[in-house]
Amino acid sequence: MVEQVIHYLKNNRNPLLERLNRFLSIPSVSTDSSHKNDVKNAARFVSEYVKEIGFTHVEEMETKGHPLVFAEYNEAGENAPTVLFYGHYDVQPVDPIDEWESDPFTPEVREGRLYARGASDDKGQVFMHLAVFEAYMKTVGKLPLNVKVCIEGEEEIGSENLYDVLREHQEKFAADFVVISDSGMVAKNQPTILYGLKGFTGIEVTVKGPDQDLHSGIYGGAVRNPVMALTHILASMKNQEEVITIDGFYDGVEPLSEEERKLISKVEGENYSATTGISETVSEKGYSAKEHTMARPTFEINGMYGGYQGEGTKTIIPASATAKITCRLVPGQDPNHIQQLLKQHIERVKPSGVEVDIKLEKLSSKAYMVEPNHPLIQKAALCYEKAFQKETVFVRMGGSIPVVEWLDKIYQTPIILLGFGTPEDRLHSPNESFPLDSFEKGMETLVYYWKEVGI
Amino acid sequence: MVEQVIHYLKNNRNPLLERLNRFLSIPSVSTDSSHKNDVKNAARFVSEYVKEIGFTHVEEMETKGHPLVFAEYNEAGENAPTVLFYGHYDVQPVDPIDEWESDPFTPEVREGRLYARGASDDKGQVFMHLAVFEAYMKTVGKLPLNVKVCIEGEEEIGSENLYDVLREHQEKFAADFVVISDSGMVAKNQPTILYGLKGFTGIEVTVKGPDQDLHSGIYGGAVRNPVMALTHILASMKNQEEVITIDGFYDGVEPLSEEERKLISKVEGENYSATTGISETVSEKGYSAKEHTMARPTFEINGMYGGYQGEGTKTIIPASATAKITCRLVPGQDPNHIQQLLKQHIERVKPSGVEVDIKLEKLSSKAYMVEPNHPLIQKAALCYEKAFQKETVFVRMGGSIPVVEWLDKIYQTPIILLGFGTPEDRLHSPNESFPLDSFEKGMETLVYYWKEVGI
Numbered sequence: 001m002v003e004q005v006i007h008y009l010k011n012n013r014n015p016l017l018e019r020l021n022r023f024l025s026i027p028s029v030s031t032d033s034s035h036k037n038d039v040k041n042a043a044r045f046v047s048e049y050v051k052e053i054g055f056t057h058v059e060e061m062e063t064k065g066h067p068l069v070f071a072e073y074n075e076a077g078e079n080a081p082t083v084l085f086y087g088h089y090d091v092q093p094v095d096p097i098d099e100w101e102s103d104p105f106t107p108e109v110r111e112g113r114l115y116a117r118g119a120s121d122d123k124g125q126v127f128m129h130l131a132v133f134e135a136y137m138k139t140v141g142k143l144p145l146n147v148k149v150c151i152e153g154e155e156e157i158g159s160e161n162l163y164d165v166l167r168e169h170q171e172k173f174a175a176d177f178v179v180i181s182d183s184g185m186v187a188k189n190q191p192t193i194l195y196g197l198k199g200f201t202g203i204e205v206t207v208k209g210p211d212q213d214l215h216s217g218i219y220g221g222a223v224r225n226p227v228m229a230l231t232h233i234l235a236s237m238k239n240q241e242e243v244i245t246i247d248g249f250y251d252g253v254e255p256l257s258e259e260e261r262k263l264i265s266k267v268e269g270e271n272y273s274a275t276t277g278i279s280e281t282v283s284e285k286g287y288s289a290k291e292h293t294m295a296r297p298t299f300e301i302n303g304m305y306g307g308y309q310g311e312g313t314k315t316i317i318p319a320s321a322t323a324k325i326t327c328r329l330v331p332g333q334d335p336n337h338i339q340q341l342l343k344q345h346i347e348r349v350k351p352s353g354v355e356v357d358i359k360l361e362k363l364s365s366k367a368y369m370v371e372p373n374h375p376l377i378q379k380a381a382l383c384y385e386k387a388f389q390k391e392t393v394f395v396r397m398g399g400s401i402p403v404v405e406w407l408d409k410i411y412q413t414p415i416i417l418l419g420f421g422t423p424e425d426r427l428h429s430p431n432e433s434f435p436l437d438s439f440e441k442g443m444e445t446l447v448y449y450w451k452e453v454g455i
Numbered sequence: 456m457v458e459q460v461i462h463y464l465k466n467n468r469n470p471l472l473e474r475l476n477r478f479l480s481i482p483s484v485s486t487d488s489s490h491k492n493d494v495k496n497a498a499r500f501v502s503e504y505v506k507e508i509g510f511t512h513v514e515e516m517e518t519k520g521h522p523l524v525f526a527e528y529n530e531a532g533e534n535a536p537t538v539l540f541y542g543h544y545d546v547q548p549v550d551p552i553d554e555w556e557s558d559p560f561t562p563e564v565r566e567g568r569l570y571a572r573g574a575s576d577d578k579g580q581v582f583m584h585l586a587v588f589e590a591y592m593k594t595v596g597k598l599p600l601n602v603k604v605c606i607e608g609e610e611e612i613g614s615e616n617l618y619d620v621l622r623e624h625q626e627k628f629a630a631d632f633v634v635i636s637d638s639g640m641v642a643k644n645q646p647t648i649l650y651g652l653k654g655f656t657g658i659e660v661t662v663k664g665p666d667q668d669l670h671s672g673i674y675g676g677a678v679r680n681p682v683m684a685l686t687h688i689l690a691s692m693k694n695q696e697e698v699i700t701i702d703g704f705y706d707g708v709e710p711l712s713e714e715e716r717k718l719i720s721k722v723e724g725e726n727y728s729a730t731t732g733i734s735e736t737v738s739e740k741g742y743s744a745k746e747h748t749m750a751r752p753t754f755e756i757n758g759m760y761g762g763y764q765g766e767g768t769k770t771i772i773p774a775s776a777t778a779k780i781t782c783r784l785v786p787g788q789d790p791n792h793i794q795q796l797l798k799q800h801i802e803r804v805k806p807s808g809v810e811v812d813i814k815l816e817k818l819s820s821k822a823y824m825v826e827p828n829h830p831l832i833q834k835a836a837l838c839y840e841k842a843f844q845k846e847t848v849f850v851r852m853g854g855s856i857p858v859v860e861w862l863d864k865i866y867q868t869p870i871i872l873l874g875f876g877t878p879e880d881r882l883h884s885p886n887e888s889f890p891l892d893s894f895e896k897g898m899e900t901l902v903y904y905w906k907e908v909g910i
Contacts, residue, residue: 031767093769099667157767184673198672202768211732212554215883216755217653217854218639220783221697221747222727224737227756227778228693235690238683240806242676272677277666282679282808292676300671301682302771307758308779312486312612313657313816314548315781316757316883323682324763326770328675351695353737361768399672428670428771 001140005447008135009440017114017436019049020127021107023089024116030066030090030157039153042089042123043067046151049130054137055149061169063161066090066153070172073133073147080455082146084175086403087126087182088155091118092428099430112436113424119434120425125181126151128420128439132446144454148175152403155182158200158363159402166410177376177453178407181442183419184427186267186395188435191384191445193377194417196295196369196396197404199329202361203342205233206322209354213307213316220317224353227306227321233356234301234323236349237342241285242292244299244327246345252332256287256295264290267393270423294396298328326361328398335364365402368415376414376453383448384418387441418445456595460902463590464895472569472891474504475582476562478544479571485521485545485612494608497544497578498522501606504585509592510604516624518616521545521608525627528588528602535910537601539630541858542581542637543610546573547883554885567891568879574889575880580636581606583875583894587901599909603630607858610637613655613818614857621865632831632908633862636897638874639882641722641850643890646839646900648832649872651750651824651851652859654784657757657816658797660688661777664809668762668771675772679808682761682776688811689756689778691804692797696740697747699754699782701800707787711742711750719745722848725878749851753783781816783853790819820857823870831869831908838903839873842896873900 009016028042029035043060046069051058055071069089094104094117102108104117118124136143150173154160166173185192209226210219238244256264269290272281283292292298306321308314325342329335339360350356370377372394381392404415420442426432464471483497484490498515501524506513510526524544549559549572557563562571573579591598605628609615621628640647664681665674693699711719724745727736738747747753761776763769780797784790794815805811825832827849836847859870875897881887 031765031769033766093763093765095763095765096668200672200770209733212881212884212886213551214731215854216753216757216781217655217783218852218878218882219727219731219748220753220755220853221738221742221749221751222725222736222744223731223733224697225755227759228689231686231689231756231759232695234683234686240687242679270677272674276669276674276678278664278678278808279810280808281677282806283676287676289677293674294676296676298671298675300675300680300770300772301686301762302671302769303762303764303773304682304686304776305760305764307756308548308550309758309760309777310486310548310550311488313779313781314486314757314883315655315755317755318758321759322764324768326671326768328672351737353733353735355734397673398675399670423673426667427673428769429667431667 002447002451004139005135006444008139009131009443016131023123023127024107024118025105027105028090028153029093030154031093039066039090043069043153046089050149053130053134061165063165065161068153068165069149069151071149073143076143076146076454080145081176081453082148084148084150084173084178085129086150086178086180087129088122088152089126090153090156091123092156096430101431113433114436115431115433117432119432120421121427122155122182124434124439125420128443129181129446132443144450148173160363162403163406166406170410174411175413177413178415179418180401180415181418181420182401183397183399183417184421184423184425185419186393188422188424189388189390189438189441190268191388191390191392192419193381193392193394194397194419195372195394197367198398198400199333199335199365199367200326200400200402201329201335201339201364202326203339204322204324204359205346206320206357207354208320208357210317210319213319216315216317223317224351225317226354227318229351229354230306230321230323232351233346233349237345238299242282243285244297246341248341249338253297253330254332256291260295261291263394264294267395275423293398295330297330297333298398301325328400329367331367331369333367335366339364363402365400365405368404368408370415374414376416379452380416380418380449383445383452386448387444457902457906459594460590461899463594464586464898471586478578478582479562479573480560482560483545483608484548485609486548494521494545498524498608501544505604508585508589516620518620520616523608523620524604524606526604528598531598531601531909535600536631536908537603539603539605539628539633540584541605541633541635542584543577543607544581545608545611546578547611551885556886568888569891570886570888572887574887575876576882577610577637579889579894580875583898584636584901587898599905603628615818617858618861621861625865629866630868632868633870634873635856635870636873636875637856638852638854638872639876639878639880640874641848643877643879644843644845644893644896645723646843646845646847647874648836648847648849649852649874650827650849652822653853653855654788654790654820654822655781655855655857656784656790656794656819657781658794659777659779659814660801661775661812662809663775663812665772665774668774671770671772678772679806680772681809682773684806684809685761685776685778687806688801688804692800693754697737698740699752701796703796704793708752708785709787711746715750716746718849719749722850730878748853750785752785752788753853756780783855784822786822786824788822790821794819818857820855820860823859823863825870829869831871834907835871835873835904838900838907841903842899
C-alpha cells in the first residue's frame with residue numbers, strides 16, 4: 001500500500017513542485033502590516049488545497065490578527081487514532097533584500113535546492129504533509145488515521161492569537177497526539193528527533209536622553225549620550241565568556257547531566273565556519289557550542305539603533321537609542337519571571353541623566369521536553385531510518401515553538417516533532433532554501449509514519 | 456558715518472531678509488552626494504552676491520569636492536589693513552525630518568525667530584557679513600578696510616579640501632587678521648568672544664560576525680553576537696563617570712587652572728533642561744558641565760546600528776554592527792595620535808569570534824587658543840558691548856573649526872571669532888533657527904568693528 005503512495009509522489013513531482021512554488025510566491029510576512037492581504041492569500045491557498053484533497057469542515061478561522069486554517073478528516077473510522085497536524089504559512093521578513101541572489105518570492109532551483117523565503121520555514125514542510133495526504137487520497141482513497149489540520153499565520157510573530165483560539169475551541173482541536181514539522185535535522189539527511197525545545201521571551205529597551213539630537217561640540221560634556229548609556233546597560237547583561245550576568249537568570253536551571261552531555265556529544269556538530277562564515281565558535285564558559293545551543297539559555301541583541309546612520313559623519317549626541325533583546329530559555333525558567341529580571345536589571349543599572357522605556361514581548365513561552373522512549377516517537381525514528389537509510393539521532397534544540405508549550409498545557413498529549421530542514425537552509429536569513437532530496441525523503445518518511453501509527 | 460550704514464540696514468530689512476531666505480532655501484547638504492548640485496547653487500548665490508556688492512576677483516574655486524568662493528576688495532588703500540573673512544555655505548543633513556515643524560528649506564519666521572537649516576550655522580552668520588559690506592558700499596561708497604572673502608562648502612564634512620587650497624594659494628588668502636562668525640554667544644544677546652576651540656577627530660568601527668543574519672534559536676550559544684561585542688567594546692571606552700578610559704587619552708592635557716575655573720564660573724550657564732529637555736547634566740568626574748563642555752576633551756557615539764530595526768521582533772543574530780565615534784580635543788592632544796589610541800584600544804579589547812573593521816576620520820584638527828588681550832579682540836569686545844549694551848564674556852567652547860587650526864598654522868595671524876548664534880538655535884538638529892534681533896544687533900556690531908579696525 002505505501003509503495004503506491006510513494007509512487008504517486010514520484011510520478012507527480014513536477015505538478016507538486018509547481019503548486020509549492022505558487023505557495024512560496026505569496027509574500028506572507030506576518031510581522032509587516034503592509035503584507036496583511038498576502039498573509040490572507042496564503043491562508044486561502046492552504047484552505048483550497050485541503051478542500052481539494054478531501055478534508056471536510058475546512059475553515060479559515062478569523063483571529064484578532066491573521067487567519068488560522070482548520071480542516072478535518074474523519075473517515076478513518078472510530079478505531080483509528082486522530083492526529084493534530086500543526087504548521088504555519090507565514091514567513092519572516094526578507095531584509096536585507098540586497099543579499100538575496102534571487103527574488104525571495106520567485107522560487108528558483110539551484111544545485112538541487114529550492115530557494116525562496118519559507119522554502120524550509122515552514123511552507124515547504126507544511127506542503128510535504130499536504131502532498132502526502134493528497135497522495136494517500138489519490139491512491140488508497142483514504143487516510144490511515146483521522147487528521148485535524150491547524151495551519152496558522154502568526155508563528156513568526158509569536159503565535160499571538162493561537163493560544164486564545166485553542167482555548168476557546170478546545171474540543172475542536174483535540175487529538176490523540178500532535179505532529180509538527182517546523183524544525184530541522186542536525187545534518188542533511190540525518191534523521192533527527194527533537195526531544196526538547198527552548199522557551200522564549202523578549203524585551204525592547206529605549207534609552208531617552210535630550211528631546212532632540214544635539215550638537216556634540218556644544219553639548220558634549222554636559223549631556224549623557226543615550227547610545228553610550230545603552231551600551232553600558234547591555235554590556236552589563238552578558239559578559240565576554242557568554243555568561244548571562246543578570247541576577248537570578250539561571251535560578252532553577254538544572255546543570256547538564258553527564259548522561260545528556262554524552263548524548264549531545266554523539267550528535268555530529270554543524271560546521272559553523274562553512275555555514276556561517278565565522279572564524280570560531282563561542283559559547284558559555286564551561287559548555288561546548290553544541291551544549292549551549294541545545295541545552296543552555298541564551299541572550300541575544302537582535303537589533304540596536306540610535307543616532308546617525310547615513311553617509312559621512314554627523315556630529316551629534318543622539319536623542320535616543322533602542323535595543324531589541326530576546327532570550328531562549330530551558331526547563332526551570334519561567335519566561336514572565338525572566339522578563340521581570342531583565343526589566344529590573346535595566347532599571348537598576350541605568351545611568352543617571354537618561355530615562356528608559358521598556359516594552360515587554362507580549363507572548364513568551366516555556367521550554368518543552370518530551371520522553372524520547374514514547375512509542376509514537378520510537379515509531380517515527382524507525383520510519384525516518386527507513387526513508388533516509390540512516391540511524392536517527394535525538395537532540396534538543398535552541399528554537400522556540402510557543403504552540404508546543406500551549407498544546408502540552410491544554411491537551412497533555414504527546415507532541416512529535418518531525419523536522420526535515422537542514423543546517424544550510426538559512427532560515428530567517430537571505431537566500432533561504434530547502435534541498436529537494438530532503439523534500440522527497442521527508443515525504444516518504446511521512447507516508448511510512450501515517451501507515452505505522454494509523455490502522 | 457556708521458549711523459548711515461546702520462540706517463541702511465534698518466531701511467532695507469525686508470529685501471535683505473528675502474535675499475537671506477533665498478540663500479536658506481538651497482538644500483546645500485555637503486555630506487550627501489545627492490545634494491551636489493544644491494551645494495553648487497549655494498556657492499553661486501554667494502559669488503553673485505559679492506560681485507553685486509562690488510568685490511573684485513570673484514571666483515568659484517573648484518576643489519576635489521565642493522567649490523570655495525573667493526573674492527577680494529582692495530580699494531581701501533595700501534594703508535588699510537586686510538581682513539580674511541571665512542565662513543561656510545554648506546549645512547548639516549536634516550534628518551530626522553519628521554521632527555521639523557516647518558520645512559527645513561522653506562524659511563519661516565515664528566515668534567521672532569527665523570527657522571531653516573543653516574539659519575544660524577552658518578548661512579545666517581555669513582549673510583550678516585555680506586549685508587554689512589553691501590550697506591557700507593551703498594552708503595559710504597567704500598569699505599573701511601581691504602577684505603578677502605573665503606566661503607567654503609565643506610565645513611560640515613570636516614573642510615576636506617580647504618587645507619590643500621589654502622596651502623596651494625597661500626599668498627592669495629594672506630591677510631593681517633582673520634574674522635570668523637561660525638560660533639555662538641553663551642546666552643541670547645550676551646556678547647561672547649571665543650578664545651579657545653576644541654580639536655576634533657573620529658573613527659568608525661564595524662564589528663563583523665557571521666556572513667549573514669542568523670536564526671537566534673539555532674545559532675544562539677555558538678556564535679558571538681556582533682552587536683553585543685560592539686557594546687562591550689564601546690562600554691570599555693568611557694565609564695559612567697564620563698571619564699574616557701582609553702590608555703593615554705589624557706596624556707599631555709593640562710589640568711584646568713584655578714584662574715580659568717574662575718573665569719568659566721563667571722559665564723552664565725545654559726539652562727540645559729529648558730533647551731534640551733534633559734533631567735540633569737552629567738560631566739566628567741571632578742569637573743562641572745561648563746568646565747567639561749568648554750575645556751575638557753569629550754568622546755561621543757554619534758550613531759550606532761546593527762540588526763533588525765523594523766516593526767515587531769526578528770529573532771536573529773545580526774551579521775554586523777557599526778558605531779560612529781567622534782572626539783573633541785583640547786590643547787596638548789594630537790588628533791592623529793588620539794585616533795591611533797582609539798584604534799589600538801578597540802583592537803585590544805575586541806572579543807574573540809568577531810572581526811573589527813576601522814575607518815579613520817580623514818580630517819582631524821588640533822585645538823586652538825588665542826590671547827584674549829590682543830587689541831583686535833579687545834576692540835571686538837567693545838563693539839559687541841556698544842551694539843548689545845552688555846559686557847562681553849570670554850569663553851572656550853567645545854565646537855571644532857578645523858580651518859582655525861590651519862589658518863593659525865599657515866599664517867600665524869590673529870583669528871577673531873565673532874559668534875552671534877544663541878544656545879536655542881538647535882544647530883545640527885531639527886528646527887534650527889536664528890533670532891532676528893540677534894541678526895540685527897550682530898550686523899550693528901560688525902558695522903562698528905570694521906570702522907574700529909579700518910581706516
